[in-house]
Amino acid sequence: DAGVIQSPRHEVTEMGQEVTLRCKPISGHDYLFWYRQTMMRGLELLIYFNNNVPIDDSGMPEDRFSAKMPNASFSTLKIQPSEPRDSAVYFCASSLARRSGADSYQPQHFGDGTRLSIL
Amino acid sequence: QKEVEQDPGPLSVPEGAIVSLNCTYSNSAFQYFMWYRQYSRKGPELLMYTYSSGNKEDGRFTAQVDKSSKYISLFIRDSQPSDSATYLCAAGGTSYGKLTFGQGTILTVHP
Numbered sequence: 001d002a003g004v005i006q007s008p009r010h011e012v013t014e015m016g017q018e019v020t021l022r023c024k025p026i027s028g029h030d031y032l033f034w035y036r037q038t039m040m041r042g043l044e045l046l047i048y049f050n051n052n053v054p055i056d057d058s059g060m061p062e063d064r065f066s067a068k069m070p071n072a073s074f075s076t077l078k079i080q081p082s083e084p085r086d087s088a089v090y091f092c093a094s095s096l097a098r099r100s101g102a103d104s105y106q107p108q109h110f111g112d113g114t115r116l117s118i119l
Numbered sequence: 120q121k122e123v124e125q126d127p128g129p130l131s132v133p134e135g136a137i138v139s140l141n142c143t144y145s146n147s148a149f150q151y152f153m154w155y156r157q158y159s160r161k162g163p164e165l166l167m168y169t170y171s172s173g174n175k176e177d178g179r180f181t182a183q184v185d186k187s188s189k190y191i192s193l194f195i196r197d198s199q200p201s202d203s204a205t206y207l208c209a210a211g212g213t214s215y216g217k218l219t220f221g222q223g224t225i226l227t228v229h230p
Contacts, residue, residue, distance in 0.1 A: 004162070031216050043163070043207060043220040056217060091162055098215050105151045105170065105211070108218065110162030 002026070004111035006092050012117045018080040021114045024073055025094030033093040033108060034067055034077050043091070049075065050097075082118045089113045122146050123210050125221025134230050138195040142208035142221045145189065149219075150212030152184045154193045157205040157223065166206075167193065198228045 005024040013019055025032045033048040047057040052069045060067070064083070069075040079086055093108040125142040132138055140154075151170055155163035167182040169175045175182045183192040191208050208221040 033216070042222040045217060045219070048216055050216070056214065093162070095216065105153075105168060107153075107165040107168065108216075110164065112160070112162050115160075 004092055004094055004109055006090075006111035006114050008114060009112065010115045010117075012119065013082060014119050015083055016081045017118075018078065019082045019086075019116060019118075021077040021090050021092075021116070023075045023077070023092030023111060025075070025092070026109055027073065028096070029094035029109075030097040031095045031106075031108075032069060032075050033095075034075070035091040035093065035110075037089045037091060037113070038087075046077070084118045087116055087118050089115050120145060121222075122219045123208060123221045125208055125224055127222045127224055129225040129227060131227045131229065132198055134198060134200060134228055136198050136228070138193075138198050138202070138226060138228075140193040140195075140206050140208070140224050140226070142191040143189055144191065144210050144219075146210070146219070147186075147189075148212055149210040151210065151218075152182070152191050153209045153211075153218075154180075154182055154191075155207040155209060155220075157207060159204075163207055200228050200230055203227045 007022045034046040037043045046059045047067045049069045067077045091113045093110040095108045096106040123144045153168040154166045156166045157163040169182050169184045172184050172186040179196045181194040205223045207223040209218045211218040
């Protein structure tokens, strides 16, 4: 089975440019997550979707960041305009919906990330 | 203060050693606790998952959660060089799907 697919794997661009990161979740998964990982702050949740609908975007750092999920098999994270402090590894993850019962966690499956450098 | 705290290390041990990795958390609403392993330039992958307090064992790995002290632990027995990775603890339960991760501990097991 194909896992979560992210593109590009690496992106180097100049400050002020628009950056678009892409994610294809695992087929059949109901949840999609966008994370950012830096040495200083670790792995932080930016936003997540359930059935293509944004549920919680409280982790999005500012208005320069936006995310969309136009269908169940595709999501984008856009930064416009980009700044050097946005340099990080951005991960996408997906999971199934919860099972019934109290112990209902479904694991999140991560892609291999996009390494973003803003010069 | 972060909701999940983890010592970033790095931690270096000889092959065969018992490794103990720990996290603390502050949010009493957390119900799910997990450990993810992340190899260099790869995404995290789920290693262990525990619901509420208790222990869970899987081969050489044991996860423990003590909700009274808000303490999460992962033990690795007979550590191998292939265990060298970053280990991230995570907690969730305030809202389904939402996880809060620790900083990650870099572990190196040398032959």
